[in-house]
Amino acid sequence: MKSIIKYILLVLAIGLVGYNSVYLKKLSSVKKTTGENFDAVTYSKKLWDEKLPARLDSAIEITDLIRAVEANPASALDHYSNALGIGNYRYSLVKLTAIAGVINEDEIVLQIAHSDSLLIARLATEFIYGNAVRDASGLVDIKDFTNTTDLNNISEELNKAVRATVLPSFKQKIKQGDKIEMVAATELNKAHINFNNLELIPVRLRIVQ
Amino acid sequence: MTAMPISYNQHIRRFQSLIALLVLCIVLSVLTDKFFTAANGLNVLKQVAVNICIATGMTLIVLTGGIDLSVGSVLALCGAFTAGLLQNGIAIPSADLFIGFTILGAVLVSVIAGALLGLFNGFVITSFKVPPFVATLAMLTIARGFTMLYTGGHPISNLGSGFAFIGTGSIIGIPVPVWIATAVVLLAVFITQKTRLGRYIYAIGGNEIAAKLSGIRINRVKLMVYSIGAALAALGGVIVTSRLDSAQPNAGISYELDAIAAVVIGGTSLTGGKGSVWGTVIGAIIIGVLNNGLVLLNVSPFWQQVVKGGVILLAVVIDKIGEKKE
Numbered sequence A: 001m002k003s004i005i006k007y008i009l010l011v012l013a014i015g016l017v018g019y020n021s022v023y024l025k026k027l028s029s030v031k032k033t034t035g036e037n038f039d040a041v042t043y044s045k046k047l048w049d050e051k052l053p054a055r056l057d058s059a060i061e062i063t064d065l066i067r068a069v070e071a072n073p074a075s076a077l078d079h080y081s082n083a084l085g086i087g088n089y090r091y092s093l094v095k096l097t098a099i100a101g102v103i104n105e106d107e108i109v110l111q112i113a114h115s116d117s118l119l120i121a122r123l124a125t126e127f128i129y130g131n132a133v134r135d136a137s138g139l140v141d142i143k144d145f146t147n148t149t150d151l152n153n154i155s156e157e158l159n160k161a162v163r164a165t166v167l168p169s170f171k172q173k174i175k176q177g178d179k180i181e182m183v184a185a186t187e188l189n190k191a192h193i194n195f196n197n198l199e200l201i202p203v204r205l206r207i208v209q
Numbered sequence B: 001m002t003a004m005p006i007s008y009n010q011h012i013r014r015f016q017s018l019i020a021l022l023v024l025c026i027v028l029s030v031l032t033d034k035f036f037t038a039a040n041g042l043n044v045l046k047q048v049a050v051n052i053c054i055a056t057g058m059t060l061i062v063l064t065g066g067i068d069l070s071v072g073s074v075l076a077l078c079g080a081f082t083a084g085l086l087q088n089g090i091a092i093p094s095a096d097l098f099i100g101f102t103i104l105g106a107v108l109v110s111v112i113a114g115a116l117l118g119l120f121n122g123f124v125i126t127s128f129k130v131p132p133f134v135a136t137l138a139m140l141t142i143a144r145g146f147t148m149l150y151t152g153g154h155p156i157s158n159l160g161s162g163f164a165f166i167g168t169g170s171i172i173g174i175p176v177p178v179w180i181a182t183a184v185v186l187l188a189v190f191i192t193q194k195t196r197l198g199r200y201i202y203a204i205g206g207n208e209i210a211a212k213l214s215g216i217r218i219n220r221v222k223l224m225v226y227s228i229g230a231a232l233a234a235l236g237g238v239i240v241t242s243r244l245d246s247a248q249p250n251a252g253i254s255y256e257l258d259a260i261a262a263v264v265i266g267g268t269s270l271t272g273g274k275g276s277v278w279g280t281v282i283g284a285i286i287i288g289v290l291n292n293g294l295v296l297l298n299v300s301p302f303w304q305q306v307v308k309g310g311v312i313l314l315a316v317v318i319d320k321i322g323e324k325k326e
Helices: A002-019 A027-034 A040-057 A062-071 A073-080 A132-137 A148-173 B003-014 B016-031 B038-063 B071-088 B103-127 B132-151 B161-168 B176-194 B196-206 B208-213 B218-244 B255-265 B277-296 B301-325
Strands: A022-026 A089-103 A107-114 A117-124 A179-189 A198-207 B090-092 B097-101
Touching: A022 A027, A027 B090, A027 B097, A040 A132, A040 A148, A040 A198, A062 A073, A062 A089, A062 A107, A089 A117, A089 A132, A089 A198, A117 A179, A132 A148, A132 A179, A132 A198, A148 A198, B003 B016, B016 B277, B016 B301, B038 B071, B038 B176, B038 B196, B038 B218, B038 B255, B038 B277, B071 B090, B071 B103, B071 B132, B071 B218, B071 B255, B097 B103, B103 B132, B103 B161, B103 B218, B161 B176, B161 B218, B176 B196, B176 B218, B176 B277, B196 B208, B196 B218, B208 B218, B255 B277, B255 B301, B277 B301
Parallel strands: A117 A198
Antiparallel strands: A022 B097, A089 A107, A089 A179, A107 A117, A179 A198, B090 B097
16 A cells, blocks of 8 residues: 555656646747747848848958057947957958969968058968858847857858858969959957958959959 | 874874865965955855766766766766757657757756766676776767767857756855755765665675675666766756856866866775765865866966876875875
8 A cells, every 4th residue: 555655656746747847839839939940041141142242342441440440449449340249359341452472272371552561461262160251241130149059050151152152263263463352351359459460251352453 | 002093094094185175275275365265165166066966976986996987978968958958849840749848857858868878888888898988988979979969069058047047046145056066965975875775886896796796786786876977967067058058069078087086086996995975075175176276376277287187196196105004
């Protein structure tokens, strides 16, 4: 008799824990209330095709950015760069004209005229990773997303677009000494601003001559 | 009269970890005024709570003469399970069914999943006589791989304030992780000191053949011990995930080393049969205090690793010297 009571109590306890652990719903009703899963491909394509071109047109000339930062770093970075997270890293879309120097497998060394000197930059042509394009665009608001996976997927899709649409024909044609016009995303460290040897992720590229 | 010095040595040996902790606290209190404060004390306890959970399970395993290198990966996988179940539940499109999980449900499923992973470790060790070092090393990689597959390599975030309470909340001024660690320790002390399973654990670690000949079902005990160890690692995963409000695919890397260090510094013999859960708690607190003190003293993180390794080495050497004297 005692063991029967023990088993009944055990089953009741398991039932109680189970009842408070899971809930069942119709999948269709859950989808209706929460919406479909975030589609990073569609979102990024729309951003790339419809919203980004205007941002590229209004990107700041790199030489203007340098002058603005030299005059007032905090205000310049506030105006001309974006960041989704906290920390020192900011991302800018910069417009520039440069001369192609050494062409390596994964990057092209660029020479950019600034005042009386030449700046050196590296144009990434192979490894397009990170959040530079997404964050520099300033078009993605972290508050619109409930998880970082979706944000990461947007970056990945934008990087894919750079790899698939911006770079292939450019890489075939580029020669040392060519003049290039471009809009690129770049990362700036607020604590150690240095415009020499910047890494540039191209978003719009054109060989002028 | 001649028995006195031996008894004194035994007393010193018994409390050597506690004495080391006290000396460490006194030294750090002298070196920095930020150390000996209530807020810092709670901070240290909060930081070591996860290691105490894992190291308590590790103590039971080490007492049987085994070891579990997979706890860090199990922590990551079970943390990811918790986050995944909370956020996405389980969808069964063919039945138009969505199974949602409450916090209790997600935590329970994760701890059970951890226990099953430990059970698998135990099964491989007992059935195929694979050395625990190798079997759990394999699980370390397997569980990490599954974590990456499950999360796609991305963190799972925004798990809600209710869940965050587990890792960041307080009850009567004491952080919830400290309460959880306390409950785990008390349960483990009860198991090791007051139950048959506890006596079997010590017996197997002391002399496995003798334990077998005296009728103890060694394989069953080992299966239970590895399951408990992994379940506690899973519980650690829940706390870590809650504290960060995010399941990180890289969570728990090298946590197994901290847990083993706590066990060793706490005086548990790596060959099994000797040691205690209380010793491990002291060991974990020593590591936590050491980490905290080195940070407060602005010691470079690279030197911190060197010092931590040195302390572990010193603890083992002192233990061996003490054993020889006995």
